Amino acid sequence: MKKILFSILIAAMAIGFAGCVQQAEPSGNDNQQEQTQKQSPKKDGKVLIAYFSRVGNFQEEDNVDAVASASVQVVDGQHEGNTKIIADMIEEETGGDLFFIEMEDKYQTDDYDGFVDSAQSEGSQGVRPTLASHVEDMESYDTIYLGFPNWWFDMPMAVYSFLEEYDLSGKTIIPFCTSGGSGFSDAIAAIEEAQPQANVAEGLHIYQDDVPSAGDEVREWLNRL
Structure with missing residues (x-):
């Protein structure tokens, strides 16, 4: 048992x-x-290279003397904005999508001094120009390179229009700037104020005379990022 x-x-x-x-x-x-x-790898977000340039936002480009302007270079006989040249370098290195910040009502004047007066008045009044170009799928971008010339110690007013059009919360904004020597001035603080929930990364300033040969400097900056 x-x-x-x-x-x-x-x-x-x-x-x-x-x-x-x-x-x-x-x-x-x-x-x-x-x-x-x-x-399964995590899919990387897309890169947008948004830039403002006087070339393309000025009514009488053929009459502009590039020597008299801190915003323009002559490339192969054509006027090219300094910021556009840097944007092209970034596009070549990153493969991002280029986006031109274009105003609906362009600066209409037949001389450079007239343009200076118009843009300076616009800045002093805080005007927000209506934009003719828009990013339809902004939500698909994680990183936005934002380029502009420094005009009178500030960004062109059209760049403010661009920043205020979208919610860039959680995205990384990487500024780049061209000027005759003023650097970013207060532009970084202005970007952070316009998009307080975005991450504003280290920016790059290029002096106007150095723009055509800035390829190495742009690559080194991108590598640091």
Whole structure:
């Protein structure tokens, strides 16, 4: 009788142990799902290179003397904005999407001095020009390179229009600026004020005369980022 009871007890313990082992081991499907999750790379967000340039926002570009302007270079006989040249360098290095911040009502004047007066008056009044170009899928971009010339220690008013049009919360804004020597002035603080929930990264300023040969400086800056 004791032998029978002992045999039954051993059998019950064996069945219980087997059940515990079976419950502790994950199924093959669970293992496969976990492995798939670990191997699936996170998709990187898209890069946008938004820039403002006087070239393209000025009515009489053919009459502009590039030598008299801190915003313009002559490239292959054509006027090119300094900021556009830097934006092209960033696009070549990052593969991002270029976006030109274009005003609906361009500066209409037949000389550079007239343009200076118009833009300076616009800045002193805090005008927000209506934009002709818009980013339709801004939510798909994680990183925005934002370029502009420094006009009278500030960003062109069209850049304010751009910043105030979108919610860039959680995105990274990387500014770049061209000027005759004023650097960013207060532009970084203005960007942070316009987009307080965005991350504003280290910016790059290029002196106007250095723009055509700034490729190495742009690459070094991008590598630091």
